[in-house]
Amino acid sequence: MANLQTTYLKLPLKNPLIVGACPLTGDLDKLKQIEDAGAAAVVLPSLFEEQIQLHGMGLSQFPPREDDNLPPALQHIPQMDEYNRGANGYLAHIYQAKKALSIPVIASINGYYAGGWVQYARLIEAAKADALELNVYYLPTKPTVTSAEVEEMYLKLVRDVKASVSIPVAVKISPFFSALANIVHQFEAAGANGLVLFNRFYQPEIDPETKMVSSALQFSTPAELRLRLRWTGILRSQVKMGLCISGGIHSGRDILKGLMAGADAVMTVSALYQNGLGHIQTMLTELREWLETNDYGSLAEIQASVTRNQAKDTSAFERANYMTVLSSKKE
Ligand SMILES: Cc1cc2nc3c(=O)[nH]c(=O)nc-3n(C[C@H](O)[C@H](O)[C@H](O)COP(=O)(O)O)c2cc1C
Numbered sequence: 001m002a003n004l005q006t007t008y009l010k011l012p013l014k015n016p017l018i019v020g021a022c023p024l025t026g027d028l029d030k031l032k033q034i035e036d037a038g039a040a041a042v043v044l045p046s047l048f049e050e051q052i053q054l055h056g057m058g059l060s061q062f063p064p065r066e067d068d069n070l071p072p073a074l075q076h077i078p079q080m081d082e083y084n085r086g087a088n089g090y091l092a093h094i095y096q097a098k099k100a101l102s103i104p105v106i107a108s109i110n111g112y113y114a115g116g117w118v119q120y121a122r123l124i125e126a127a128k129a130d131a132l133e134l135n136v137y138y139l140p141t142k143p144t145v146t147s148a149e150v151e152e153m154y155l156k157l158v159r160d161v162k163a164s165v166s167i168p169v170a171v172k173i174s175p176f177f178s179a180l181a182n183i184v185h186q187f188e189a190a191g192a193n194g195l196v197l198f199n200r201f202y203q204p205e206i207d208p209e210t211k212m213v214s215s216a217l218q219f220s221t222p223a224e225l226r227l228r229l230r231w232t233g234i235l236r237s238q239v240k241m242g243l244c245i246s247g248g249i250h251s252g253r254d255i256l257k258g259l260m261a262g263a264d265a266v267m268t269v270s271a272l273y274q275n276g277l278g279h280i281q282t283m284l285t286e287l288r289e290w291l292e293t294n295d296y297g298s299l300a301e302i303q304a305s306v307t308r309n310q311a312k313d314t315s316a317f318e319r320a321n322y323m324t325v326l327s328s329k330k331e
Contacts, residue, residue, distance in 0.1 A: 002291035003298035004284070006040075008242045008265040009131045009168035009194045011104045013040035015284055016259060016299065020246050020267030021045050021108045021133065021172075030277065031097055037280035041104040043267065044093065046135050049111030051086035052120045087120065094127040104130040106170070112138035113153055114160040125165045134161060135172040137199060151183055155190045162191035170194030172246065174201065175227055184235055194242035195235070196267070197228050219270035224248035229261045233317050236262025236307040250274075252286020259299060260306040 004015035021043040024030050034042055090107075097105045107129035109121070124132055136154045140147075154171075162169055169191065175198045177183045184195060200220060204213045225248030232243050245258040246267040258266040271279055296302055304310065308317040 002288050002296060003300075004288065006259075006264055006299055006303070008041075008244055009106070009170055010242075011041065011130055011168070013104070013265060015040045015287075016255060016263070016265040017280060017284060017287075018043060018106075018244065018265050018267045019272065019280070020269040021135070022269045022273075024269070024272060024277070025097075026093065028093075028096055028100055031101060033277045034280065035101050035103050037277050038284050039103065039280050040265070041106060041130075042097070042101070043106040043108050043133055044090075044097065044129075046108040046110035046133075047086060047090045047120075049109065049113065049115075049117055051090075052109075052117035091123055091127040094124060094129050098128045098130075106131045106133050108133040108135055108172075110135040110137055112136050112157065114157040118157070118160045118164055121161045121164045125167050129167060131168040131170065131193075132161070132165060133170045133172055133196060134158065135196075135199060137174065137201075147178055151177075151186070154183075155186055158187055158190040158192050168193035168242075170196055170242065170244065172196035172199055174199040175231065180231060181235065181238060184239060188239050188241050192241055194244060194264075195239070196244045196246050197231050197235075198247055200224070200247050219273055220248050220250075222248050222250045222254055225254055225257065229257055230317055232258065232261040232263050233306065233308045233311065236304050237309045250283075252283045252288075252290060255283060255287050256290055256302070259303050262304040262307040264303075 006013050006016045008018070015038065017039055018041045019025055019034050019039045023045055025034065025042045026045040031042060094105060094107050107124045109124070109132065111117070111134065121132060134157065136157065138150060138153065140150050158169065158171055171187050171192045171194070173195065187195065202215050202217055204215050206213055225245070228245045228247050232245055235243060242264045243262060244265045244267060245263045246269070249255060249258060249266045249268040250271040255266050268283070271283070275282070291299070291302070308314055311317065
């Protein structure tokens with residue numbers, strides 16, 4: 001049987017398929033089903049920066065708690081349920097997930113601004129998370145805010161979080177940077193151990209009849225994978241940090257493409273909402289069968305085999321390909 005082992009964020013994984021951050025991983029029963037279906041790791045749903053108000057709270061004014069849901073190292077943390085249920089419940093969920101599963105558990109924070117809340121990363125580490133994913137998301141709508149300011153804000157966040165924890169830290173970014181390769185290098189220099197390509201935004205929709213704006217969630221399609229393949233293929237030879245694709249992974253074939261482009265692992269979410277958790281096993285079987293049919297004994301043999309540097313046609317990853325593609329459509 002083909003060997004599917006890989007390493008991401010210094011974590012040895014039995015295969016490259018991680019279930020990405022979403023409410024499915026916020027439920028202990030579902031987490032167990034995810035593990036049973038064969039996923040190699042899970043990312044818990046993000047805790048939002050706005051939910052973490054530790055800074056300036058005056059922790060000492062709260063009585064110590066006794067809570068079997070928390071590891072002993074965290075039981076001195078004040079009972080904050082009435083103040084911030086989310087933050088406290090999140091630590092308990094990490095700890096419970098770690099107790100229930102044998103696969104790695106990656107915690108996630110959605111934020112953009114390094115503040116007092118960054119110390120919360122330490123608590124995430126103390127709750128025994130194997131790694132931390134920082135989903136950096138800020139929508140700069142003010143014309144006075146520059147891209148340099150936004151980038152520096154993100155970089156400071158990564159530096160501060162890295163200074164607080166010793167577990168590996170990944171950054172989940174959007175593709176919307178003017179100079180993506182440059183900011184990715186800076187994230188690596190700031191200490192990031194991994195990069196998740198990419199965040200997927202939920203765009204507003206307009207109903208012309210009611211003139212109402214809605215933001216109903218739409219699941220991804222495999223077509224979204226192409227943007228990730230391009231950037232993974234370009235970045236693979238430029239950075240050492242782990243690369244993980246999130247967005248458009250719906251089948252074993254999609255996993256294969258991501259790995260060939262140079263990803264160390266991939267994440268899936270929409271496909272599981274659409275097909276159920278059993279789809280994890282289906283995707284892994286498809287991946288294994290493809291490798292075996294094509295006489296590969298391990299993933300390592302195909303990983304990064306179609307990066308920008310390795311591809312037969314390197315221009316396929318670049319701007320030069322733009323005109324070729326457009327001119328191929330005659331009618
Ligand atoms: C219902 C739902 C909830 C999500 N919640 C989070 C979240 O809390 N944090 C996060 O970083 N991404 C979140 N995501 C984004 C996914 O982790 C993933 O990046 C995105 O769905 C693209 O992957 P996919 O094409 O496999 O769905 C969520 C996605 C869905 C569908």
